[in-house]
Every structure is written in C-alpha cells, then in structure tokens.
Amino acid sequence: xxxxxxxxxxxxxxxYKPSVKxxxxxxxxxxxxxxxxxxxxxxxxxxxxxxxxxxxxxIIGKNVCFENCDSIIKINPKSSSLVVLDYDENGxxxxxxxxxxxxxxxxxxxxxxxxYDVNGTYDFxxxxxxxxxxEAKLNAYKNASINALNKFFAMIVKDGVKR
Numbered sequence: 001x002x003x004x005x006x007x008x009x010x011x012x013x014x015x016y017k018p019s020v021k022x023x024x025x026x027x028x029x030x031x032x033x034x035x036x037x038x039x040x041x042x043x044x045x046x047x048x049x050x051x052x053x054x055x056x057x058x059i060i061g062k063n064v065c066f067e068n069c070d071s072i073i074k075i076n077p078k079s080s081s082l083v084v085l086d087y088d089e090n091g092x093x094x095x096x097x098x099x100x101x102x103x104x105x106x107x108x109x110x111x112x113x114x115x116y117d118v119n120g121t122y123d124f125x126x127x128x129x130x131x132x133x134x135e136a137k138l139n140a141y142k143n144a145s146i147n148a149l150n151k152f153f154a155m156i157v158k159d160g161v162k163r
Contacts, residue, residue: 026071026106026108026109026114026156026159027060027062027070027071027108027109027156028062028069028070028071028108028109029062029063029070030062030063030064030065030068030069030070030071031056031062031063031064031065031069031070031071031072031073032064032065032066032067032069032071032072032073033049033052033053033056033064033072033073033075034072034073034074034075035048035049035052035074035075035076035077036074036075036076036077038077041077041080041141043138044077044080044138044141044142044145045077047138047141047142047145048075048077048102048145051142051145051146051149052073052075052149055146055149055150055153056073059150059153060153070109071106071107071108071109072105072106072107073104073105073106074104074105074106074107075102075103075104075105076102076103076104076105077100077101077102077103078101078102078103078117079099079100079101080098080099080100080101080141080144081098081099082096082097082098082099082132082137082140083096083097083099084096085097085123088128088129090128090129092128092129092130093126093132094125094126094127094128094130095123095124095125096123096124096125096126096132096140097121097122097123098121098122098123098124098137098140098141098143098144099119099120099121099144100119100120100121100141100144100145100147100148101117101118101119101148102117102118102119102120102145102148102149102152103115103116103117104116104117104118104152106156114159116152116155118148118149118151118152118155119148119151120143120144120145120146120147120148120149120150120151121144121147122140122143122144122147124136124139124140124143
C-alpha cells in the first residue's frame, strides 16, 4: 500500500515529465506532414509519407492537418542503399544492411525553422544462395525509414528540453 502512495510522489519530486510534453514545446497539436517524392524510388517515398503520418498520430499523439497547422514537418529523402555485411561459405551474400538518410525540416509552432539530418539502418538475412527480391528490399527500406523517424522524434525531445 505504501508503494502505491510513494511511487507517484517520487516521479513528481524528481521532475519527471513524459517526452511528449517536451515535443509539445515545439510541435503544438496540429502538424502538417510533407514528403518530397524521390523520382528514383517513388514506392519507397510514398511509404515514408504514410509512416510519418502514422508516427505523428500514434507515437506522439498529435493530429495530422492540412491547413492552419501549428507546425510543419518536411522530409526530403537524401539517399538509400543496401550493403552486404556477410557471406556464406560459398561466397553468396546472406546478411544485408539497409541504410536510409533523410533531411528533415521542422517549422515549429513559433515559426522557427530547424533542420535535422537523420540516418536509419536495418539489418536482415536472406537464406544461403537466396535471391534478394523487391519485397525484401522494400521491407528493409521501410524498417530503416522508421528507425530514422524514431531518431528524428528523439531529437525533437532533446530540443524541447532545451526550450
């Protein structure tokens, strides 16, 4: 019974605030998302728009809006690549790393422009002497992009703490 009483007291006493509170310092409640479509990889960047909207709604609990927004998040995909990390005993690639680099521009609720360069990676295996198909490449791109978006939202928390 005492633990139930003291646990909230400990969090209040140490100044604990959820990270969403720090993000709120910069973002507000209504966020517009924009993603520049990469001509070389249109399928991947269309996914990136959906992933950003999903992250805004589910991870940070804000609304996606189209006009009269508190802040704007613009993403420009800089590069994406696949790197072979390991080979099997016959010399066939079996372990890959997908790397995605994004340039993110945030115009916060005070109309201050902030720029972030974030990278995301995702390691995945294929079976020995297997073929790396388009579905596996797209899945790797998606996971690396989500990793990069998570890093971006962590940077917003850091900047929100500074305010």
